[in-house]
Amino acid sequence: MNDADQHVAYFPGQSDLAPVLMLHGTGGDEQDLFSLANFLLPQHPTLGIRGRITEGAGANRYFIRHADGSFDLDNISSESDWLWDSVSTLTAEHQLDAQQLIVLGFSNGANIAAYSLLHKQPPFKTAVLLHPMLIEPQSTLPDLTGVNLFATFGDLDPIVTETNFDELITELKTAGADVTVFKNHQSHHPSQAELAAAKDWLSTK
Template identity: 40%
Template sequence: MSTNEKNITGQELVGYVHRFIAASGSVADQQPTPTLLLLHGTGGTEEDLLSLGNMLFPGAAMLSPRGNVLEDGMSRFFRRLAEGVFDLDDLHRRTGELTAFVRAAAETYHFDPSNVIAVGYSNGANIAASMLLSSPGVLRGAILLRPMVPFIPDQLPDLSGTSVFVSAGRMDPIVPQAQTEQLIQLLQQAGASVHANWLNGGHGIGLEDVRAARSWLVTNL
């Protein structure tokens, strides 16, 4: 393991097993550089999105936690009652835990807490969206791959200055198109700048998602 890589195997930093990889090469000399918060989908681990992070922003710092909720042995970031039906009490609690984790990690690993970009897929995208809607300012921006509406806040946050990339599949059997459109509308109403990337695909992510997200990341952040 290189000196710029940390692998935490215990329940540390508010209960998350995670990986942290510091910025490397020429990227480490650039100021400011973002830290990518990598949030896997159902059944994933802290390893799953590291290669995606490298493709999106080679050499960037990456913080990748493992969801600490188990569903039939599969890791998730929050509980659900059924497919597409979220346990909202648990969602809010876990969102608070993840927010605290990011802040604690910034102190531990000495990265800028105001320059964190979430990269979330499916369940990870949903909790990233929940962070945007409930904890404005924690994320500078987000790449949401196959997200749903996590919850509808009583009062919209102020997300002005926040940039969000949403990538969705028109033939996604898990996420209805209307769900993604509603999330985009919520984020825009809150003041976020949202770029929607619609693909003729399903729930899985592919190179088209990566290319579009990387182009958006370079242009906007």
């Protein structure tokens, strides 16, 4: 089912399984990652929320990126707050346990999830982050003990540099997160290889 006014999609699943939160990449929407979510975690209740920022000709995003490629840090802070407030409201509405959320984020969606872990206090403890990048280094790291992450990088990625990706992973690990890294010979898109590895990883959680 899809609420066009709120730009939210909800796909009911087995109520005893952890809910999945889909966070799309630039240009995606609230349903964009459903086939991936269904492959990784079939039968799980699945929720998607569209980012409310638009870029260029109308590409959906979760936060503002300027023309020079830099990010609006005030905007990502406020949009992160909006996102997790929305998650709280929607999980309550659908009787889902927000503390059991498994985040599936790609690119821009993975970025706001990783940013939130380092700068906010989001409810989730488990996430698959496909091609994330470090938006803003955090001088004072939170305690991410108990957080389990699977993060991927492609060595042909024209958007995320390996240096930036490695810096993100270092911050997350230094904060106490248990991070499994998957690097592959690919560009900035989900691949069968990384999804298969993510599925294997999720089976152990």
